[in-house]
Every structure is written in C-alpha cells, then in structure tokens.
Amino acid sequence: MTDKALTIETVxxxxxxxxxxxxxxxxxxxxxxxxxxxxxxxGKSTLIKSxxxxxxxxxxxxxxxxxxxxxxxxxxxxAYLPEAVSFHPALTGREQLTLFxxxxxxxxxxxxxxxxxxxxxxxxxxxxxxxxxxxQRLGLAQVLLGQPKxxxxxxxxxxxxxxxxxxxxxxxxxxxxxxxxxxxASHALTEVEARTDRIAIMRKGRMVADDTLANLSAxxxxxxxxxxxxxxxxxxxxxxxxxxxxxGASVELLCSPADKMQxxxxxxxxxxxVADVEMTPPKLEDLCRHYAQEALQ
Amino acid sequence: MTRFLAITRTExxxxxxxxxxxxxxxxxxxxxxxxxFAGSAPTGTLGVDMLTVSVASMTTLSxxxxxxxxxxxxxxxIAGDVDRGSLSLxxxxxxxxxxxxxxxxxxxxxxxxxxxxxxxxxxxxxxxWFGGAGADSLFALGRLIxxxxxLGAVFLALGYLLSALARGATxxxxxxxxxxxxxxxxxxxxxxxAVVMDKGGVFTQSVFPWVMVANPADAFxxxxxxxxxxxxxxxxxxxxxxxxxxxxxxxxLLVWPILGFALARLAFRRVEP
Numbered sequence: 178m179t180d181k182a183l184t185i186e187t188v189x190x191x192x193x194x195x196x197x198x199x200x201x202x203x204x205x206x207x208x209x210x211x212x213x214x215x216x217x218x219x220g221k222s223t224l225i226k227s228x229x230x231x232x233x234x235x236x237x238x239x240x241x242x243x244x245x246x247x248x249x250x251x252x253x254x255x256a257y258l259p260e261a262v263s264f265h266p267a268l269t270g271r272e273q274l275t276l277f278x279x280x281x282x283x284x285x286x287x288x289x290x291x292x293x294x295x296x297x298x299x300x301x302x303x304x305x306x307x308x309x310x311x312x313q314r315l316g317l318a319q320v321l322l323g324q325p326k327x328x329x330x331x332x333x334x335x336x337x338x339x340x341x342x343x344x345x346x347x348x349x350x351x352x353x354x355x356x357x358x359x360x361x362a363s364h365a366l367t368e369v370e371a372r373t374d375r376i377a378i379m380r381k382g383r384m385v386a387d388d389t390l391a392n393l394s395a396x397x398x399x400x401x402x403x404x405x406x407x408x409x410x411x412x413x414x415x416x417x418x419x420x421x422x423x424x425g426a427s428v429e430l431l432c433s434p435a436d437k438m439q440x441x442x443x444x445x446x447x448x449x450x451v452a453d454v455e456m457t458p459p460k461l462e463d464l465c466r467h468y469a470q471e472a473l474q
Numbered sequence: 475m476t477r478f479l480a481i482t483r484t485e486x487x488x489x490x491x492x493x494x495x496x497x498x499x500x501x502x503x504x505x506x507x508x509x510x511f512a513g514s515a516p517t518g519t520l521g522v523d524m525l526t527v528s529v530a531s532m533t534t535l536s537x538x539x540x541x542x543x544x545x546x547x548x549x550x551x552i553a554g555d556v557d558r559g560s561l562s563l564x565x566x567x568x569x570x571x572x573x574x575x576x577x578x579x580x581x582x583x584x585x586x587x588x589x590x591x592x593x594x595x596x597x598x599x600x601x602x603w604f605g606g607a608g609a610d611s612l613f614a615l616g617r618l619i620x621x622x623x624x625l626g627a628v629f630l631a632l633g634y635l636l637s638a639l640a641r642g643a644t645x646x647x648x649x650x651x652x653x654x655x656x657x658x659x660x661x662x663x664x665x666x667x668a669v670v671m672d673k674g675g676v677f678t679q680s681v682f683p684w685v686m687v688a689n690p691a692d693a694f695x696x697x698x699x700x701x702x703x704x705x706x707x708x709x710x711x712x713x714x715x716x717x718x719x720x721x722x723x724x725x726x727l728l729v730w731p732i733l734g735f736a737l738a739r740l741a742f743r744r745v746e747p
Contacts, residue, residue: 229566232746249568257566263558267491272484279480280567303491319563 181240182207182327182358183228188237190227190382197223198234199382205358207326210349210372213362214465215379221362222260224379225329228360229257241327253281256325256357260332262316266305270296270315273304274322283323294318295344309336317348328352328359346372376461378468386468390461397467399459400431405444406453414450418443426452477569481577482584489547489585498543498585502593505539506532510597524605525598529614532594533698536622537691541629541658543589545650547582548633551575552742553646562747571742579630579735586626594619614698621694624727628690629654631734638741661689683717693726 183205190198198220205211215221226232228239230247244250264273270291278285291300294314304312313336320328330349334342349372352359361373376393378386386393405428407414415422420430432440437456444454489495509531510524555561564574598615601607607615633650640646665686672678686692700723 226562226746229562231562231565249570252566252568255566257563259559259562261559262563264560265488265558267488268484272487276480276484277567280477280564280569282477282568316563 180207181205182209182242183360184238184240185224185228186238188224188227188234188239190223190232190234192223197382198227201237201379201382201384203377203384203387205327205360207356207358208353209374210353210359210361211375211377212373213360213377213379214364214461216364218381219379220382221364221379222331223382225257225331225360225362228327228329229255254326256320256322256328258316258320258328258330258333260362261309261335263312264304264315266303268304269301270304270307270311270318271300273315274300274318277319278322281323285322290318290321291315293321294348295341310338310341313337314341317345321348321352324355325352325357328357330359330361332363333361334363378465380468390464393464393468394459395434397459397464398433399463399467400433401437401459402429402431402457403440403444404429404455404457405451406455408450408452410450414447417447417450478573478577478580481569481574482581485578485581486584489581494547495585495588498546498589499592501543502539502589503596505535506593506597507600509535510601523607523611525601525607525611525615528597528601528605529611529618529698532597533618533695536590536594536618536625537695538658540586540590540622540625540694541654541691544582544586544626544629545633545654547585548630549637549640549646549650550643551578551582551634552637552745553640553643554637556745556747557643559747561745565747572739575634575735575739575742579627579634582630583623583627586630587623590619590622590626594622618698621697621727624731625690625694627731628727628734629657631731631738634738635734635741638738638745657689657691662692679717684722687718687722687726690727690730693723693730697723697727 181204183203185201185203188198188201189196201220201224203211203213213221213224223232227234228241228246230245230251239246241251241254244254268276271287274287274291278287288297288300291297294317296311296314296318299307299311304315307315313333317333320330333345333349337345349359349361373390375387375389377384388396403420404423405414405418405420406426407428411422411426411428415428418428418430420428423429430440441454441456444451506528510528512531552561555564565571569577594615598607598612602612632653633646636649636653637643637646640649665682669678669682672682687696696718700718700720
C-alpha cells in the first residue's frame with residue numbers, strides 16, 4: 178500500500194446534520210493525473226481540505242503516501258492550489274514565492290520558477306496590481322516548489338485564458354512526469370477530458386464514477402455519433418444506412434462502441450455515394466450527465 | 475525553527491510596504507513631542523525636571539495609543555488571511571499554526587517596539603535637552619518604553635484572539651474597537667462608579683486595587699507611576715499604588731501577553747479555513 182501517492186478509504190464527513198462526504202474511496206498512483214469532477218457543492222473542495230487535514234473527517238482513512246493528513250510529513254509531500262487563490266496585495270510575486278520556498282524548506286530558484294509560469298516580467302510588481310490570471314499563475318508556481326508527491330489543484334483553470342490553459346496542461350504533465358500524483362478538481366468538463374489518466378465524478382458527497390474515460394464511456398454505453406455526408410442523394414443514403422437525415426446533405430446515425438467498426442465498414446462499402454464521415458465519441462459532458470442522473474435514481 | 479523567521483521577515487516587509495510602520499512611528503513622535511511641550515508647565519512648581527513630567531504625560535498617552543496601535547495590526551492577522559483565501563494555502567505548508575502565529579507576533583512586536591522607542595525616545599531627548607534630566611528620570615523613560623512594548627504585546631495577542639474568533643476581517647476590526655473601549659475606557663469608568671457607590675468600604679480598601687491591576691492597561695499605569703516618586707507626584711495618583719505589593723503590576727503586565735498568546739493559539743487551532 179505504500180506505493181500509492183494518495184489513499185482514501187470509505188471517508189465520511191458531516192457538517193452539522195448534513196453528510197457532505199459519504200463513503201468516498203479513491204487512490205492515486207505516483208505520476209497519475211486524475212480529474213475530480215462534479216457540480217458546485219458536490220464535495221470536491223471539502224474532500225481536498227480533508228486530504229490537507231484542514232477539516233476533520235468522521236469516518237474512514239486518508240493517507241498521503243503513508244502519512245496522516247496534516248502531519249508534518251504529509252504537508253511536506255503535498256502541494257496545493259486553492260480555488261481563486263489570493264495573496265497579500267502589498268507583497269511582490271518574488272517575495273511571496275520566496276516565503277513559500279522558505280516554508281517548504283527548499284532551495285528553489287524563485288526567479289526561474291516565476292519565469293516558468295510566465296511571471297518573469299511581473300515578479301517585482303506588487304500582487305495587488307496582478308490580474309486574476311496572474312495570481313493564479315503565482316499559485317501554480319508555488320505548486321512546483323520542491324517536487325511534491327501529491328499536488329491538489331482546486332479549479333486551476335478558473336480565470337485563465339485559453340493560452341494560459343495550455344501552459345497549465347504543460348505544467349501538469351511536467352508534474353506527472355516527475356512522479357507527482359495530480360488531483361485536479363474541476364467543474365469545467367471538456368478542458369480536462371483528454372488530459373487525465375482517470376476521471377472521478379462526485380455528486381452530492383458520493384463518488385459515482387472512477388475510471389478511465391474510455392471505460393466510463395463503455396460502461397455508460399453512450400452511443401457514438403456518426404455523421405455521413407452524401408455526395409448526391411442524402412435520402413437514399415438515409416434509407417440505406419437507417420439513420421436520420423439532418424440537413425440537405427448529411428445523415429446522422431448512432432451506434433454503440435461495439436458496433437462502431439461494423440458501421441464504418443458498411444459506410445466504406447457504399448463507395449462513391451459517401452463524401453465524408455465525421456465521428457463524434459460521447460462527450461465528457463454527456464457522460465457526466467449520465468452518471469449524475471444514475472446516482473439520482 | 476527558521477520557518478517562523480521567514481514569516482516574520484514577510485510580515486515586516488508588509489508593515490513597511492503598507493506604511494504602517496511609518497505612520498505609527500510618526501504618530502508616536504508627534505503625540506509624545508506635543509505632550510512634552512504642553513506638559514512642561516508644572517516643572518517649576520513640583521520641583522522635578524522636565525523629563526519626569528514628560529514621562530508622566532507620555533504614560534497617559536501610551537495607555538491609549540499602545541493598545542490602539544497594536545490592535546490596528548493584529549486584528550487582520552488571521553481573519554485577513556481567511557478572507558483572502560491564503561490561510562488554507564499557508565497551512566498546507568510544513569509551518570505549524572504556532573509557528574505562523576509566533577512569526578507574525580515577532581514581526582508585529584518588533585514594529586511596535588520601533589515606533590515606541592523612536593517616539594518616546596525623541597520626546598525624551600527633547601525634554602532632557604531643554605529641561606534637564608537625572609538618572610531617575612532617564613530610568614523612568616526606559617521603563618516607559620519597555621512597559622509600553624509589553625502593553626502592546628498584550629493587545630497584539632488579544633487582537634489575534636479576536637481575529638481567530640471573528641468571521642471575517644471586518645468583524646474582527648469591530649471587535650477590536652470594542653475590546654479597546656472596554657479595557658482602556660469602560661473598565662476604569664466601571665471601577666470608578668463602584669468606588670463611588672462603595673463609599674470607602676471593604677471593596678475600595680481591599681478588592682478594588684486588585685481588580686484594577688488585573689486590567690493590563692491599569693497595571694501599566696500603576697507600574698510606571700508607583701515606581702517613581704517624581705512621576706507619581708506629577709500625576710497625582712499614588713493612593714491605589716500604595717495599597718498593592720510592588721510585584722502586582724509587573725506580574726499582571728508580564729502574565730497578560732503569555733495568557734493572551736496562549737488563548738489566541740487555542741482559538742487559532744479551531745479555525746477551519
């Protein structure tokens with residue numbers, strides 16, 4: 178069990194009379210990137226704060242490596258990016274990061290790290306003058322301090338423009354490559370889709386799914402959407418393939434993942450009648466909705 | 475153990491950057507100088523040097539200003555970080571809560587000590603230059619500075635306590651104002667009322683001095699006034715001091731910072747960012 182970066186077993190937490198975390202189990206291997214999805218109030222941030230030992234749990238166990246949450250060892254091994262992080266406005270980025278480096282006990286190259294997240298020009302300006310995206314970058318820079326075993330990122334993409342998001346993904350990959358397990362809490366579904374090794378979905382304090390994207394899709398049995406564009410006669414094509422004509426020239430049909438290749442072969446067999454085929458696997462958004470509704474029943 | 479020093483260094487930087495240190499020192503210098511010159515009139519009649527009178531005036535000033543300046547920095551110490559969302563991040567680092575609090579306390583106390591020393595020191599130097607000073611009055615000035623820093627330490631710690639208990643920095647600021655009013659103004663008024671009601675009975679004779687010295691602000695006043703005959707004469711307040719053993723006021727002023735810090739530490743432990 179010691180080779181796991183994070184072990185969460187049957188964790189329950191009550192806040193007053195409401196159960197905010199119920200029977201949560203989750204493990205992260207070193208170098209694994211896991212997306213933790215769910216609506217606002219699903220319990221993502223509460224789970225992260227439990228892992229950090231900032232809030233007590235009523236049942237179950239959490240281990241960071243082998244250390245208990247909040248222990249000195251666990252805090253040394255964990256990096257954290259809070260949701261919508263903010264710092265003291267009177268300090269500069271360099272001063273703030275230097276403090277974090279000293280607290281974590283690492284001899285990090287602070288200017289290089291700030292350069293890495295794109296704050297090289299702004300490192301001696303006050304944080305009070307930073308934009309939301311720049312504060313988020315500063316938050317990311319402190320995650321990179323001292324090779325953590327586990328990184329917990331709470332809504333890391335909030336406030337970032339699309340280009341910065343690309344940088345963020347590069348940083349997450351870099352962390353994973355050095356063996357850090359990365360847990361990314363997010364409600365923005367499509368962004369993390371292709372970028373993580375596993376996806377865990379929470380709803381109302383319960384873990385309703387925890388698997389790879391491919392397995393989750395297979396398990397959900399959500400159909401793959403094939404859009405076939407006819408060269409001449411869409412009606413004939415629709416009759417041949419058995420799908421719906423959706424505009425003047427295209428036919429749309431749904432098939433299960435298992436039937437995908439067979440459908441493609443049939444379309445290929447039609448030869449010149451088909452001008453183009455577009456294949457859309459089920460979106461994470463559809464999947465999430467599927468699992469969230471399943472939990473409702 | 476170097477971690478709390480990292481916090482201290484950062485807090486010092488913040489105090490310098492947001493001009494708190496400059497403003498607090500200026501306030502101290504201006505008030506102390508104004509009191510020294512305004513209070514120099516009775517020098518001749520009492521037969522003491524100007525510095526002695528100046529120290530007596532500045533003691534009264536410090537009772538109000540030291541707690542106020544201390545609370546002005548400390549109310550934000552925990553609640554402000556909670557509001558900004560940076561406390562959860564700070565607590566995810568290896569520094570413990572005690573280290574964080576100690577780091578802030580060290581920085582804030584150093585800043586207060588700087589403002590007090592420069593403020594009272596300037597006024598004392600001016601008084602000594604114009605009106606002369608003896609070994610006694612110089613000693614009284616030194617004691618005033620040290621006890622003012624102690625009084626500041628009490629209210630720094632109590633400010634952290636409120637900052638940990640309050641929901642948000644605004645609430646903490648309000649509570650701090652209330653705390654200042656109670657300790658510095660209302661407590662004495664209440665005691666005065668009790669003494670008047672009691673008409674020199676058992677309460678006035680034996681209980682009142684102890685209740686009085688239990689308040690750090692009054693302990694500060696008693697310590698400075700009782701210790702020097704000249705100062706006591708200049709301030710005309712010797713009765714209460716004579717009813718107490720000499721150690722009472724120093725003990726109160728030394729125990730309060732430790733007690734306050736321990737309470738703040740306990741309250742901070744329960745803060746869930």
